[in-house]
Amino acid sequence: xxxxxxxxxxxxxxxxxxxxxxxxxxxxxxxxxxxxxxxxxxxxxxxxxxxxxxxxxxxxxxxxxxxxxxxxxxxxxxxxxxxxxxxxxxxxxxxxxxxxxxxxxxxxxxxxxxxxxxxxxxxxxxxxxxxxxxxxxxxxxxxxxxxxxxxxxxxxxxxxxxxxxxxxxxxxxxxxxxxxxxxxxxxxxxxxxxxxxxxxxxxxxxxxxxxxxxxxxxxxxxxxxxxxxxxxxxxxxxxxxxxxxxxxxxxxxxxxxxxxxxxxxxxxxxxxxxxxxxxxxxxxxxxxxxxxxxxxxxxxxxxxxxxxxxxxxxxxxxxxxxxxxxxxxxxxxxxxxxxxxxxxxxxxxxxxxxxxxxxxxx
Ligand SMILES: Cc1cc2nc3c(=O)[nH]c(=O)nc-3n(C[C@H](O)[C@H](O)[C@H](O)COP(=O)(O)OP(=O)(O)OC[C@H]3O[C@@H](n4cnc5c(N)ncnc54)[C@H](O)[C@@H]3O)c2cc1C
Numbered sequence: 494x495x496x497x498x499x500x501x502x503x504x505x506x507x508x509x510x511x512x513x514x515x516x517x518x519x520x521x522x523x524x525x526x527x528x529x530x531x532x533x534x535x536x537x538x539x540x541x542x543x544x545x546x547x548x549x550x551x552x553x554x555x556x557x558x559x560x561x562x563x564x565x566x567x568x569x570x571x572x573x574x575x576x577x578x579x580x581x582x583x584x585x586x587x588x589x590x591x592x593x594x595x596x597x598x599x600x601x602x603x604x605x606x607x608x609x610x611x612x613x614x615x616x617x618x619x620x621x622x623x624x625x626x627x628x629x630x631x632x633x634x635x636x637x638x639x640x641x642x643x644x645x646x647x648x649x650x651x652x653x654x655x656x657x658x659x660x661x662x663x664x665x666x667x668x669x670x671x672x673x674x675x676x677x678x679x680x681x682x683x684x685x686x687x688x689x690x691x692x693x694x695x696x697x698x699x700x701x702x703x704x705x706x707x708x709x710x711x712x713x714x715x716x717x718x719x720x721x722x723x724x725x726x727x728x729x730x731x732x733x734x735x736x737x738x739x740x741x742x743x744x745x746x747x748x749x750x751x752x753x754x755x756x757x758x759x760x761x762x763x764x765x766x767x768x769x770x771x772x773x774x775x776x777x778x779x780x781x782x783x784x785x786x787x788x789x790x791x792x793x794x795x796x797x798x799x800x801x802x803x804x805x806x807x808x809x810x811x812x813x814x815x816x817x818x819x820x821x822x823x824x825x826x827x828x829x830x831x832x833x834x835x836x837x838x839x840x841x842x843x844x845x846x847x848x849x850x851x852x853x854x855x
């Protein structure tokens with residue numbers, strides 16, 4: 494691989510989530526880009542729970558890759574291997590690269606096309622609407638935000654949230670957990686901590702189901718939603734040239750320039766990295782910006798010395814609680830209610846995230 498020259502470098506980006514989409518968009522006119530993702534669209538993850546209660550929200554938050562990535566090749570497939578020079582995909586392609594970016598964050602078995610995804614939201618919405626009682630399994634950000642959306646939009650429904658941990662939102666501090674529990678309880682959500690739902694022993698009686706928990710409790714609900722977090726998208730790397738660069742949790746070790754440790758032409762960004770910080774999309778986007786700048790520099794000049802460094806992010810996190818409220822953890826304080834809600838909960842940063850990809854906010 495030559496470091497400098499006039500011909501366009503071949504850049505392969507694996508993963509079309511929060512980080513990969515921004516990076517591919519940023520570099521599409523600076524390199525010969527191939528963008529690999531198993532689905533044809535990018536989805537703003539933090540809008541997904543609102544879309545379950547209001548499916549039309551997905552019109553803006555589920556975006557075809559082609560709408561913002563207009564200048565490059567899209568391969569709708571899964572990466573299954575990497576050699577020193579090529580990426581191998583599940584549909585039997587070998588795609589040569591000079592530079593590679595791995596952004597495979599989390600695996601999520603979602604449909605391939607945008608239309609199918611929007612239909613899936615319609616079906617989930619019907620499931621919520623036709624239920625009188627809903628069980629949510631998992632008290633991380635997904636379970637909490639879904640409970641908040643249902644409790645606010647459908648206050649007549651009985652919502653139960655079961656979480657295996659001793660507090661909600663364990664990825665942030667206990668103050669945020671307490672405030673979230675108080676808010677959910679005030680909205681009549683029945684929160685059960687330190688127990689697991691046995692999904693293999695559900696019994697049906699007419700339209701209602703009976704669920705059993707590890708604490709010996711029974712819960713009656715018309716339906717349930719599994720919100721227990723998605724597996725990391727790094728398993729496929731275990732048989733590749735990067736297998737020794739995965740840490741104990743399956744995360745790719747990176748240097749301060751966001752290059753995979755020991756590699757000059759392979760970067761990793763987003764949740765897949767071992768950067769010591771909470772795994773958040775706004776940080777994944779910062780990784781994308783730093784890696785994009787470094788790649789531009791390397792591709793244009795080969796001058797490694799001038800690359801920008803990435804410093805681990807702060808502990809800020811915002812979890813929405815329905816349409817008006819939120820709980821926010823900042824470095825020096827944690828607050829909840831309408832003030833943090835004004836920052837996130839109305840539009841869920843959808844307009845902002847679209848603008849970052851060069852699209853109309855509405
Ligand atoms: C409900 C919820 C709410 C959240 N709210 C917020 C919030 O308010 N603010 C915030 O900053 N963050 C939030 N987050 C966290 C944020 O979504 C993640 O940090 C972010 O998605 C990480 O981006 P990523 O690009 O690393 O990974 P992902 O967004 O997970 O994208 C990974 C992509 O890689 C693809 N992929 C996986 N394996 C392969 C493969 N082998 N080959 C090709 N492609 C592959 C996947 O299909 C996917 O497109 C929230 C998360 C959830 C679930």
